[in-house]
Amino acid sequence: MRSLALIAACLAAAAGCSRQGPSQPAGLSAADAAFQKQLQEQFLDAQPGTVIEIPPGRHALDRVLTLRANGVTIRGAGADQSILSFRNEISGPEGILVYGSDFTIENLAIEDSKGDGLKINDGDHLTIRGVRVAWTGGPQTTNGAYGIYPVHSHHILIEDSSSWGASDAGIYVGQSTDVIVRRCHAEQNVAGIEIENTIHADVYDNVATGNTGGILVFNMPNLSQPGHSTRVFRNKVFRNNLGSFAAKGAAVASVPAGSGVVVNSNSKVEIFDNDIADNQTANLIISAYFSTNYYNKPGIDPHYDPYPRAIFIYDNRFSGGGDSPDGLELKTLKVAMFGLNGHFPDIVWDGYRDEQHLVNGLPPAEERICIRNGDAGVLNADGPHKYKNPSTDTMQFQCELPKLDAVELPGRT
Amino acid sequence: MDCSDGRRAPARAASWLVGALVAALTIGGCARTPPPAVHFFPAGRPLHLSDWQVVFREGDALALNRGVVPFDLNTPLFSDYAHKLRTVWMPPGTAARYSDSQTFDFPVGTVISKTFYYPRAGRGAAAVARTYDQSRDFAGSGLDLRNVRLIETRLLVRRERGWEALPYVWNAEQTDAELARTGDEMPLVLVGDDGTSEPFTYVVPNENQCAGCHVTNLKTRAIAPIGPKARHLNRDYAYPDGVQNELAYLVKVGYLTGLPPAAEVPRAAAWRDASQPVEARARAYLEINCGHCHNPTGPADTTALTFDVGTPPDRHLGVCKPPVAAGRGTGDHLFDIVPGHPEDSILPFRMASREPGVMMPEQGRGTEHREGLALIREWIAAMPGSCGS
Numbered sequence: 001m002r003s004l005a006l007i008a009a010c011l012a013a014a015a016g017c018s019r020q021g022p023s024q025p026a027g028l029s030a031a032d033a034a035f036q037k038q039l040q041e042q043f044l045d046a047q048p049g050t051v052i053e054i055p056p057g058r059h060a061l062d063r064v065l066t067l068r069a070n071g072v073t074i075r076g077a078g079a080d081q082s083i084l085s086f087r088n089e090i091s092g093p094e095g096i097l098v099y100g101s102d103f104t105i106e107n108l109a110i111e112d113s114k115g116d117g118l119k120i121n122d123g124d125h126l127t128i129r130g131v132r133v134a135w136t137g138g139p140q141t142t143n144g145a146y147g148i149y150p151v152h153s154h155h156i157l158i159e160d161s162s163s164w165g166a167s168d169a170g171i172y173v174g175q176s177t178d179v180i181v182r183r184c185h186a187e188q189n190v191a192g193i194e195i196e197n198t199i200h201a202d203v204y205d206n207v208a209t210g211n212t213g214g215i216l217v218f219n220m221p222n223l224s225q226p227g228h229s230t231r232v233f234r235n236k237v238f239r240n241n242l243g244s245f246a247a248k249g250a251a252v253a254s255v256p257a258g259s260g261v262v263v264n265s266n267s268k269v270e271i272f273d274n275d276i277a278d279n280q281t282a283n284l285i286i287s288a289y290f291s292t293n294y295y296n297k298p299g300i301d302p303h304y305d306p307y308p309r310a311i312f313i314y315d316n317r318f319s320g321g322g323d324s325p326d327g328l329e330l331k332t333l334k335v336a337m338f339g340l341n342g343h344f345p346d347i348v349w350d351g352y353r354d355e356q357h358l359v360n361g362l363p364p365a366e367e368r369i370c371i372r373n374g375d376a377g378v379l380n381a382d383g384p385h386k387y388k389n390p391s392t393d394t395m396q397f398q399c400e401l402p403k404l405d406a407v408e409l410p411g412r413t
Numbered sequence: 414m415d416c417s418d419g420r421r422a423p424a425r426a427a428s429w430l431v432g433a434l435v436a437a438l439t440i441g442g443c444a445r446t447p448p449p450a451v452h453f454f455p456a457g458r459p460l461h462l463s464d465w466q467v468v469f470r471e472g473d474a475l476a477l478n479r480g481v482v483p484f485d486l487n488t489p490l491f492s493d494y495a496h497k498l499r500t501v502w503m504p505p506g507t508a509a510r511y512s513d514s515q516t517f518d519f520p521v522g523t524v525i526s527k528t529f530y531y532p533r534a535g536r537g538a539a540a541v542a543r544t545y546d547q548s549r550d551f552a553g554s555g556l557d558l559r560n561v562r563l564i565e566t567r568l569l570v571r572r573e574r575g576w577e578a579l580p581y582v583w584n585a586e587q588t589d590a591e592l593a594r595t596g597d598e599m600p601l602v603l604v605g606d607d608g609t610s611e612p613f614t615y616v617v618p619n620e621n622q623c624a625g626c627h628v629t630n631l632k633t634r635a636i637a638p639i640g641p642k643a644r645h646l647n648r649d650y651a652y653p654d655g656v657q658n659e660l661a662y663l664v665k666v667g668y669l670t671g672l673p674p675a676a677e678v679p680r681a682a683a684w685r686d687a688s689q690p691v692e693a694r695a696r697a698y699l700e701i702n703c704g705h706c707h708n709p710t711g712p713a714d715t716t717a718l719t720f721d722v723g724t725p726p727d728r729h730l731g732v733c734k735p736p737v738a739a740g741r742g743t744g745d746h747l748f749d750i751v752p753g754h755p756e757d758s759i760l761p762f763r764m765a766s767r768e769p770g771v772m773m774p775e776q777g778r779g780t781e782h783r784e785g786l787a788l789i790r791e792w793i794a795a796m797p798g799s800c801g802s
Contacts, residue, residue: 040595044620063596066621068634090598091616091776093769099634099712114769115740121712122631144770145740151715152631168740175715220737222717222728249736249743249759292735296800299733299748 027088032060039065046072054082054108061085064092064113070101076108079132079162086113087136093144094119095133106130112137116146117163123153127412128161135165139188141245143167147189151175152224157412159183167245168252169194170211173201175224180407181206190246191216191255192237195266197227202407204234213252213259214240214279219266220251221289221304228268228310229404237261238277244326254292256281256326265289267309267367270404271316278320281330282344282379286311286369288352291383307354309363312401314372318346333387337379345377345392352384362396370399451478451502453522455572462566462581462590467502467526468555470588475528475556475563478502482666483554483652484659486645488684488697490626491782493615494543494603495529495564498556499640502526503668509641511660511671513679514722516638523571525638529564530556534604538562538585543603543611545685554653558587564599565617566590569627569638576636578623595619603780613767613779622776630710639705644681644722681722684788695792696722698785702774718749731760733800739763742771752796761790 028036040063042052048071056077061084067074074096076082086095093115096105099122106129110117117133120126133147147163150156151174162185163170170189173179179201185208186192192208194216195201201217208214214237217230237260246253255262258280263269264287276283289295289306322344325334334344353363362368371378371394380391407413452466463469466478477483481502489497503509507520519525531541532549541562549560556563563583570577581590582597596619603611618625627636640646646659660678663669672678681700682693699720706713708721716737719729728734731749736742736759744762751757763773764786772778 037595040619040621044594062598063616063619064622066619066625068621068624068628089769090614090779091618091622091769093771093775099628099631115775121715141741142770143741145738145742149738151738168738172738174738220735222734223737224714224717247739247741247743248745249747250740251735251737253743294735294747296733296748298798299728299735299800301728 027062027090028060035059036061036063043067048072048102051075054084056081058083058085060088062088062090064089064094065096067096067098067100067103070103072100072102073104073106074108075104075106078107079109079130082108083111084108085111087111089114095144097121098123101125103127104129108132109134111135113144115144116149117144117166118148119146120150121152123150124155126150126153126156128156128158130159131161133161133163133166133170135167137165139165139167139190139242139245141167141247143245145250146170146172147186148172149174150179154178155409156180157182157409162186163192164188166190167247168250169216172196173198175227176201178407178409180204180409180413186211186214188242190242190244190250191252192240194218194252195227195230196220196251197223197225199225199227199229200405200407201227201230203230203232206235208235208237209239210242211240212242212244212246212257213255213262214238214276215260216252216255216262216264217266217269218251218262218264219289219305221300221306226305227266230266230268231270231272231404231406232261233271233273235274235276237274237279237283239279241278241280241324249294254294256330258282258321258324258326259285260321261285262287263308263311264292265306265308267305267307267311268404269308269310270312270401272312272314274316276316276318276321276346280321280324281326282348283318283321283346284313284316285348285350287350287383290352291350307352308369309354309367310401311369312372312403313347313370313376314400316373316376318373318376322346322348329387330381333381333390337390337392345379347371347373347376347378349378349380350383351380351390365399366401368399368401369397370401371397372400448478451480451524453504453524453570455522458579458592458594460592462568465524465568467524467568468498468500468528468566470558471555473558474552475530475558476553477555480505480666481526482663482668483650484641484646484663485648485650486640486701487648487681488645488694488701489640490701490777491785492529492777493601493613493780494782495531495615496547496550496561498526498528498530500526501641501663501668508668508670509663511643511669511673513643515642517641517643517669519571519638519641521571521573525569525641526566527569528556528566530561531564531601532560533562534602537602539600540602540604540610543605546606563587563590564615565593565597567623569636576627576638578620578627578636580617580620580623582617593617593619596622611780616776616779618776625712625776626705626774628712629705629708631712631714632710639701644679645701647678647680648683685784691788691792691795695788696720698788702785706774731758732796732798740770742766742773744771748800750793750796751800752798753794755790755793758793761786761793764789 095113169191260279504522
């Protein structure tokens, strides 16, 4: 009987479409439906030079906005003024999806998209400025994966933007080259800011707080390019202690809650002049792909380099943190080494290194992990031997590496 | 033979004038004048499907104009159980060039249509049948509107600059379809052969979403047809003048040149044909449903996961491959495919989802494709090997 009633109700509801003309989407008001139609047409008709203005107000949409033109600007009246809400989205899954170069998006907000908030694939010369992406229900596994997500792109500037509540990474730059992320704010995401398989990135003057992990520099296997040459500096990375709400298997699900800055399997990474505080697993973690749960032979490109190499850490201001690591193994390790009330040193290294290429028992000079950071301590967790022989000896980290060049984005820096 | 049947005579061989004359004679018994020929618009977006005169309402049927040739694919894209009438038309004197592996090279002026429709499943307009039975769909080579409800007709039009996509949505009276550049939505209820029912929202894509599937190369960003490839068309079709191989038929009516001997033409598996190997059926299914994005140059080129026909059956196909940007789409699983274990694999999990942000494909689907999912699970369950560590 119930199913019959259901059919009847559905048929009654469907009567709405049995008249001519475009139907009004179920979840939208007439005004929002009209706004969406007109905005969709602007996206369809956009040409180089087109400026699409998003007026102030909260506009409900139920379908992704897709752009396939170069040279377009999308501009709102402010990140708290012009709000595109995808709470009722039925077809997407992104909020805004862009395939285009010479693209600028500024001064608007994207809320509650089912998938990524803003995804830009295969673009060159991208500017994302004053954009706020938020999942307004707070951290939830059902939130979209990425807030601001340029991928496979070049010459990217992300500034004065923010992401809240992404179930993977808030600001996530993947498989790209020449990137600046600055003056952004990432909070309540699993990963705040993530630079992945990207070549030449500068991440500075950002705030990452209240995430599971603050700022991540990762290399994943099987992708179009391995990343290297990322500078992380002048950021404030504190209290990233939010319990992870990533689905298992997601790339960031291996990040323990309470991680400040994490380098995984990446190389030529320079971390300096940051304020990193009160991240309860560790303020800074250096690790290899083996410390994630995903390593297996058949599924990983044999050319993939799982080791972090040429990591240079200096002149950061660390405080607090390391006092309540996430996960049983790390908790046990912490208590065993530093006592119930003790804490990990500021820097934790999982201990994996490329044993095939050691010179006098150490990695070649240009591939070492070097630390020049006052009295900041280091824990070698001895991951390769299941944490059996951890050590706090800092001898092997006493070295320096040549400094990386700044990223230049002509006309924008 | 009724009027529409006679008109649509595939006699395109010698000359169009003669063909038209023959057609006119055939319908001598009917009082109506034959409709104008297919109208190719080299630019612009005609507001009505009828402007093109490719398929149109005639009596109780959706009729095909003369020179408009229907075709099917060995394994089609799943679109919420919609049935599809696909047609192709080319200007007189032009033909497509055969390719072994790529979409045929069609001449400027080609109009490909795909009409999405459902067999009706009751009195209400929203009740449509979830069935693979097409036996009541047709009236001649057109559709019997006493039995089916037309939803939308999408045109792919080959213009001087390239292909363009134009979506048209059928009106409630089923007399014509209107241009719907920004797409449309309609609530429908799928009624199964077993009497169960499932409400869902049918989503007509907007023009940009058309490109979401039909731009298979991000570098060129060019729209292209997906189906008209040798391996998909290498099958039989019940034309009014008998059952024939589709490729041979296209040659016969003058629409295709360069077709090699039959033995040299590739053939994709028919996904529902249980007499064919599960692996071939699964690969054909994944290619047509996923390969337009998941190929080395497609929009999913960021994922390291490919389903095009050339993908080797290893990590590139997802075997033991960790996800890259799946987010919660992992469903708490670690690898795209775990051999022998569909229940631990991300691929069938995402196919089973109807939630944007989790489900795959990302668009064109608001229901679960039960039979397609069962095939992929069967394939993974039978896959040898393990991911080990």
